Amino acid sequence: MSRAKKSYHWVLMLSAVISGCGYSVDHALDYHEKQEVTEAKSNVITGSVYTTTGKAVSLKYHGQNLRTLTPEQRASFNVSSDHPIALDQDGFLDDNNNFYFQKANTNEVVSAAFDTYTLYSFYQGTPIPVTDVTISQERDWHGSSKLTIRVGSGWPLSTVSINPFSNLSYWLGGGSHGSYATYSKARNKIDTELGLGPVLPTCWSEVSLCNSKHLEFLQQGNTIAVAGDQFTITRNGTPCTGNFSNYTGTGLDTKPLCP
Numbered sequence: 001m002s003r004a005k006k007s008y009h010w011v012l013m014l015s016a017v018i019s020g021c022g023y024s025v026d027h028a029l030d031y032h033e034k035q036e037v038t039e040a041k042s043n044v045i046t047g048s049v050y051t052t053t054g055k056a057v058s059l060k061y062h063g064q065n066l067r068t069l070t071p072e073q074r075a076s077f078n079v080s081s082d083h084p085i086a087l088d089q090d091g092f093l094d095d096n097n098n099f100y101f102q103k104a105n106t107n108e109v110v111s112a113a114f115d116t117y118t119l120y121s122f123y124q125g126t127p128i129p130v131t132d133v134t135i136s137q138e139r140d141w142h143g144s145s146k147l148t149i150r151v152g153s154g155w156p157l158s159t160v161s162i163n164p165f166s167n168l169s170y171w172l173g174g175g176s177h178g179s180y181a182t183y184s185k186a187r188n189k190i191d192t193e194l195g196l197g198p199v200l201p202t203c204w205s206e207v208s209l210c211n212s213k214h215l216e217f218l219q220q221g222n223t224i225a226v227a228g229d230q231f232t233i234t235r236n237g238t239p240c241t242g243n244f245s246n247y248t249g250t251g252l253d254t255k256p257l258c259p
Helices: 071-076 079-087 164-172 180-193 212-219
Strands: 033-049 058-061 064-067 091-093 098-101 107-113 118-124 128-139 145-151 159-162 223-227 230-235 238-243
Touching: 033 079, 033 118, 033 145, 058 091, 058 098, 064 091, 071 079, 079 091, 079 128, 079 145, 098 145, 107 159, 118 159, 118 164, 118 180, 159 164, 164 180, 164 223, 164 230
Parallel strands: 033 159
Antiparallel strands: 033 098, 033 128, 058 064, 058 107, 091 098, 107 118, 128 145, 223 230, 230 238
């Protein structure tokens, strides 16, 4: 199947006096520049990666292993000439930690690898059959050169979030031996026992962190860590630990996370 491809390039240049923004007479002719390239993609999912530290070095989905831009690539990236790195590959992670994959299926594990750990999530939804994916690059006199992606006709069933809650749910639900059903049951358990409800719906569409309580939990300095067979949830400076092997079978229904 040949892939429909359309590219749009445009540049916006503005000269302005901006108070409180480090403005000086040297900036009188400086500018804001935005360039965009759009291509049509098939079977697209989109999503986000959230963690309180670091940036993913690679993403994985349906056997596709996507390396993110190296520091050298990022420093010299120009959307007009380098957009194939972002749009002709299997997917792309932007500077806001949002991503897309093309040629996606509905029932797969999605993961984001960091330098010392990996976060997992379980996706079950409906990829967008055909949609435009746009990569934008914005430059301004502050030295910013931000790269962002935009999916033209996204909907909740095409989204997935990779974060510490989804990662804990993945392992509580059986890891590589689990299913979306056991993953969802684990998400229910976590939301209920950490007071992050409501129990239903349990973030089934996986949009971002699902609700503000999840974000607040992490921003308050609480953590969720996984190492081998053990997880550690730290709330208000107090850790509790458990072994994933204790939550197989009926354990997921009967054993509390933090007894």
